[in-house]
Amino acid sequence: SQKIEQNSEALNIQEGKTATLTCNYTNYSPAYLQWYRQDPGRGPVFLLLIRENEKEKRKERLKVTFDTTLKQSLFHITASQPADSATYLCALANTGNQFYFGTGTSLTVIP
Amino acid sequence: DGGITQSPKYLFRKEGQNVTLSCEQNLNHDAMYWYRQDPGQGLRLIYYSQIVNDFQKGDIAEGYSVSREKKESFPLTVTSAQKNPTAFYLCASALRSGGETQYFGPGTRLLVL
Numbered sequence: 249s250q251k252i253e254q255n256s257e258a259l260n261i262q263e264g265k266t267a268t269l270t271c272n273y274t275n276y277s278p279a280y281l282q283w284y285r286q287d288p289g290r291g292p293v294f295l296l297l298i299r300e301n302e303k304e305k306r307k308e309r310l311k312v313t314f315d316t317t318l319k320q321s322l323f324h325i326t327a328s329q330p331a332d333s334a335t336y337l338c339a340l341a342n343t344g345n346q347f348y349f350g351t352g353t354s355l356t357v358i359p
Numbered sequence: 360d361g362g363i364t365q366s367p368k369y370l371f372r373k374e375g376q377n378v379t380l381s382c383e384q385n386l387n388h389d390a391m392y393w394y395r396q397d398p399g400q401g402l403r404l405i406y407y408s409q410i411v412n413d414f415q416k417g418d419i420a421e422g423y424s425v426s427r428e429k430k431e432s433f434p435l436t437v438t439s440a441q442k443n444p445t446a447f448y449l450c451a452s453a454l455r456s457g458g459e460t461q462y463f464g465p466g467t468r469l470l471v472l
Binding site for chain 1: 392394399400401402403404407417447449451460461462463464465466468
Protein backbone atom coordinates (compact mmCIF):
# COMPACT_ATOMS: atom_id res chain seq x y z
CA SER A 249 0.00 0.00 0.00
CA GLN A 250 1.05 3.60 -0.48
CA LYS A 251 3.15 5.24 2.21
CA ILE A 252 3.68 8.96 2.74
CA GLU A 253 6.34 10.29 5.08
CA GLN A 254 6.93 13.82 6.21
CA ASN A 255 9.68 15.24 8.44
CA SER A 256 9.50 12.89 11.40
CA GLU A 257 10.35 15.54 13.95
CA ALA A 258 9.03 19.00 14.60
CA LEU A 259 10.89 21.79 12.86
CA ASN A 260 12.00 24.91 14.74
CA ILE A 261 13.53 27.81 12.84
CA GLN A 262 14.41 31.41 13.46
CA GLU A 263 12.20 34.15 12.11
CA GLY A 264 13.34 35.35 8.70
CA LYS A 265 14.94 32.05 7.71
CA THR A 266 13.63 29.64 5.09
CA ALA A 267 11.72 26.61 6.33
CA THR A 268 11.99 23.47 4.21
CA LEU A 269 9.57 20.59 4.73
CA THR A 270 9.81 17.24 2.97
CA CYS A 271 7.22 14.79 1.75
CA ASN A 272 8.38 11.39 0.52
CA TYR A 273 6.13 8.69 -0.85
CA THR A 274 6.36 5.08 -1.98
CA ASN A 275 4.15 2.62 -3.84
CA TYR A 276 2.19 5.34 -5.55
CA SER A 277 2.24 7.46 -8.69
CA PRO A 278 0.29 10.60 -7.92
CA ALA A 279 -1.04 12.89 -10.58
CA TYR A 280 -1.25 15.73 -8.05
CA LEU A 281 0.42 16.68 -4.84
CA GLN A 282 -1.05 19.25 -2.49
CA TRP A 283 0.11 21.06 0.63
CA TYR A 284 -2.22 22.11 3.41
CA ARG A 285 -1.78 24.10 6.59
CA GLN A 286 -3.52 23.00 9.80
CA ASP A 287 -3.77 25.00 12.99
CA PRO A 288 -4.53 23.23 16.30
CA GLY A 289 -8.15 22.13 16.60
CA ARG A 290 -9.06 23.31 13.10
CA GLY A 291 -9.50 21.87 9.64
CA PRO A 292 -6.68 21.94 7.09
CA VAL A 293 -6.50 24.86 4.67
CA PHE A 294 -5.30 24.39 1.10
CA LEU A 295 -2.06 26.15 0.15
CA LEU A 296 -0.66 24.85 -3.13
CA LEU A 297 -1.20 22.16 -5.74
CA ILE A 298 1.47 20.85 -8.10
CA ARG A 299 0.90 18.40 -10.94
CA GLU A 300 3.15 15.51 -11.91
CA ASN A 301 4.38 17.31 -15.02
CA GLU A 302 5.33 20.43 -13.06
CA LYS A 303 8.69 20.80 -11.35
CA GLU A 304 8.02 23.87 -9.26
CA LYS A 305 5.17 26.11 -8.15
CA ARG A 306 5.29 29.41 -6.29
CA LYS A 307 2.80 31.51 -4.39
CA GLU A 308 4.02 34.58 -2.54
CA ARG A 309 6.53 33.29 0.06
CA LEU A 310 5.72 29.64 -0.66
CA LYS A 311 7.47 27.34 -3.10
CA VAL A 312 6.80 23.68 -3.83
CA THR A 313 8.91 21.30 -5.87
CA PHE A 314 7.89 17.89 -7.12
CA ASP A 315 10.39 15.22 -8.19
CA THR A 316 8.57 12.13 -9.44
CA THR A 317 11.85 10.27 -9.92
CA LEU A 318 12.86 10.75 -6.29
CA LYS A 319 9.21 10.48 -5.22
CA GLN A 320 9.61 13.59 -3.18
CA SER A 321 8.15 17.04 -2.72
CA LEU A 322 9.81 19.92 -0.91
CA PHE A 323 7.81 22.78 0.57
CA HIS A 324 9.64 26.03 1.29
CA ILE A 325 8.51 29.06 3.27
CA THR A 326 10.87 31.97 2.75
CA ALA A 327 11.26 34.90 5.17
CA SER A 328 9.37 32.86 7.76
CA GLN A 329 7.24 34.59 10.37
CA PRO A 330 5.86 33.43 13.74
CA ALA A 331 2.41 33.42 12.11
CA ASP A 332 3.65 30.61 9.84
CA SER A 333 3.80 28.30 12.89
CA ALA A 334 1.41 25.41 12.22
CA THR A 335 1.32 21.81 11.05
CA TYR A 336 1.79 21.32 7.32
CA LEU A 337 0.30 18.32 5.55
CA CYS A 338 1.09 16.94 2.15
CA ALA A 339 -1.55 15.01 0.24
CA LEU A 340 -1.31 12.88 -2.87
CA ALA A 341 -4.09 12.23 -5.32
CA ASN A 342 -4.57 10.45 -8.56
CA THR A 343 -7.13 11.12 -11.23
CA GLY A 344 -9.28 8.77 -9.19
CA ASN A 345 -11.15 9.74 -6.10
CA GLN A 346 -8.98 9.34 -3.06
CA PHE A 347 -6.50 11.59 -1.38
CA TYR A 348 -3.74 10.18 0.81
CA PHE A 349 -2.37 12.43 3.54
CA GLY A 350 0.96 12.41 5.32
CA THR A 351 1.20 12.68 9.10
CA GLY A 352 2.22 16.32 8.92
CA THR A 353 5.18 18.35 10.09
CA SER A 354 4.88 20.76 12.99
CA LEU A 355 6.67 24.03 12.27
CA THR A 356 7.52 26.61 14.91
CA VAL A 357 9.02 29.94 13.86
CA ILE A 358 10.87 31.54 16.76
CA PRO A 359 10.82 35.35 16.98
CA ASP B 360 -21.10 33.48 2.87
CA GLY B 361 -19.97 30.21 1.29
CA GLY B 362 -18.32 27.43 3.13
CA ILE B 363 -18.48 24.07 4.79
CA THR B 364 -19.84 23.64 8.29
CA GLN B 365 -19.74 20.82 10.79
CA SER B 366 -21.71 20.35 13.95
CA PRO B 367 -21.44 19.87 16.79
CA LYS B 368 -17.92 21.04 17.66
CA TYR B 369 -17.75 18.50 20.50
CA LEU B 370 -19.76 15.29 20.80
CA PHE B 371 -19.91 12.78 23.60
CA ARG B 372 -20.88 9.19 22.99
CA LYS B 373 -22.01 6.67 25.53
CA GLU B 374 -21.20 2.98 25.28
CA GLY B 375 -23.34 1.25 22.65
CA GLN B 376 -24.76 4.48 21.29
CA ASN B 377 -24.89 5.59 17.68
CA VAL B 378 -24.09 9.26 17.05
CA THR B 379 -24.38 11.36 13.90
CA LEU B 380 -22.01 14.11 12.84
CA SER B 381 -23.38 16.79 10.54
CA CYS B 382 -21.61 18.20 7.47
CA GLU B 383 -23.15 20.85 5.21
CA GLN B 384 -21.68 22.80 2.30
CA ASN B 385 -23.07 25.62 0.17
CA LEU B 386 -20.20 25.64 -2.33
CA ASN B 387 -22.15 23.60 -4.89
CA HIS B 388 -19.44 20.95 -4.73
CA ASP B 389 -20.11 17.48 -6.11
CA ALA B 390 -17.62 15.54 -4.00
CA MET B 391 -17.66 15.22 -0.22
CA TYR B 392 -15.35 13.33 2.14
CA TRP B 393 -15.11 12.21 5.74
CA TYR B 394 -11.73 11.82 7.43
CA ARG B 395 -10.63 10.76 10.85
CA GLN B 396 -7.54 12.30 12.48
CA ASP B 397 -5.79 10.76 15.48
CA PRO B 398 -2.86 12.34 17.34
CA GLY B 399 0.39 11.91 15.43
CA GLN B 400 -1.37 10.38 12.45
CA GLY B 401 -2.39 11.69 9.11
CA LEU B 402 -5.95 12.03 7.92
CA ARG B 403 -7.52 8.68 7.11
CA LEU B 404 -10.42 8.45 4.71
CA ILE B 405 -13.64 6.95 6.06
CA TYR B 406 -16.13 7.49 3.23
CA TYR B 407 -16.45 9.67 0.17
CA SER B 408 -19.21 10.60 -2.23
CA GLN B 409 -18.88 11.86 -5.79
CA ILE B 410 -22.56 12.48 -6.42
CA VAL B 411 -25.92 12.46 -4.69
CA ASN B 412 -27.16 9.00 -3.68
CA ASP B 413 -23.75 7.45 -4.22
CA PHE B 414 -20.83 6.90 -1.85
CA GLN B 415 -17.80 4.62 -1.48
CA LYS B 416 -15.88 3.21 1.43
CA GLY B 417 -12.49 4.62 2.25
CA ASP B 418 -9.68 2.89 4.10
CA ILE B 419 -11.37 2.71 7.52
CA ALA B 420 -15.13 2.47 6.87
CA GLU B 421 -15.87 -0.28 9.41
CA GLY B 422 -18.14 0.96 12.19
CA TYR B 423 -19.29 4.00 10.22
CA SER B 424 -22.16 4.77 7.86
CA VAL B 425 -23.07 7.72 5.64
CA SER B 426 -25.84 9.00 3.42
CA ARG B 427 -25.91 11.51 0.56
CA GLU B 428 -29.55 12.37 -0.02
CA LYS B 429 -28.81 16.00 -0.86
CA LYS B 430 -25.87 17.59 -2.63
CA GLU B 431 -25.28 19.92 0.31
CA SER B 432 -25.29 17.35 3.08
CA PHE B 433 -23.13 14.32 3.96
CA PRO B 434 -23.81 13.15 7.52
CA LEU B 435 -21.62 10.52 9.18
CA THR B 436 -22.97 8.06 11.74
CA VAL B 437 -20.54 6.49 14.17
CA THR B 438 -22.13 3.21 15.15
CA SER B 439 -21.68 1.12 18.26
CA ALA B 440 -19.59 -1.25 16.12
CA GLN B 441 -16.80 1.35 16.07
CA LYS B 442 -14.84 0.32 19.16
CA ASN B 443 -12.39 3.19 19.22
CA PRO B 444 -14.34 6.26 18.07
CA THR B 445 -12.45 8.93 20.00
CA ALA B 446 -10.88 11.16 17.35
CA PHE B 447 -11.12 14.44 15.46
CA TYR B 448 -13.49 14.08 12.49
CA LEU B 449 -13.09 16.28 9.44
CA CYS B 450 -15.49 16.73 6.56
CA ALA B 451 -14.30 18.12 3.22
CA SER B 452 -15.76 18.95 -0.15
CA ALA B 453 -14.33 19.44 -3.62
CA LEU B 454 -15.76 20.73 -6.86
CA ARG B 455 -15.19 17.34 -8.43
CA SER B 456 -13.41 14.22 -7.28
CA GLY B 457 -9.91 13.45 -8.44
CA GLY B 458 -7.14 15.80 -7.41
CA GLU B 459 -9.24 18.88 -6.85
CA THR B 460 -8.61 21.20 -3.94
CA GLN B 461 -10.44 20.06 -0.84
CA TYR B 462 -12.16 22.54 1.44
CA PHE B 463 -12.36 21.38 5.03
CA GLY B 464 -14.86 22.08 7.74
CA PRO B 465 -13.82 23.07 11.27
CA GLY B 466 -14.06 19.49 12.58
CA THR B 467 -15.95 17.63 15.28
CA ARG B 468 -14.16 16.15 18.25
CA LEU B 469 -15.83 12.94 19.40
CA LEU B 470 -15.22 11.71 22.93
CA VAL B 471 -16.44 8.54 24.59
CA LEU B 472 -17.93 8.72 28.08
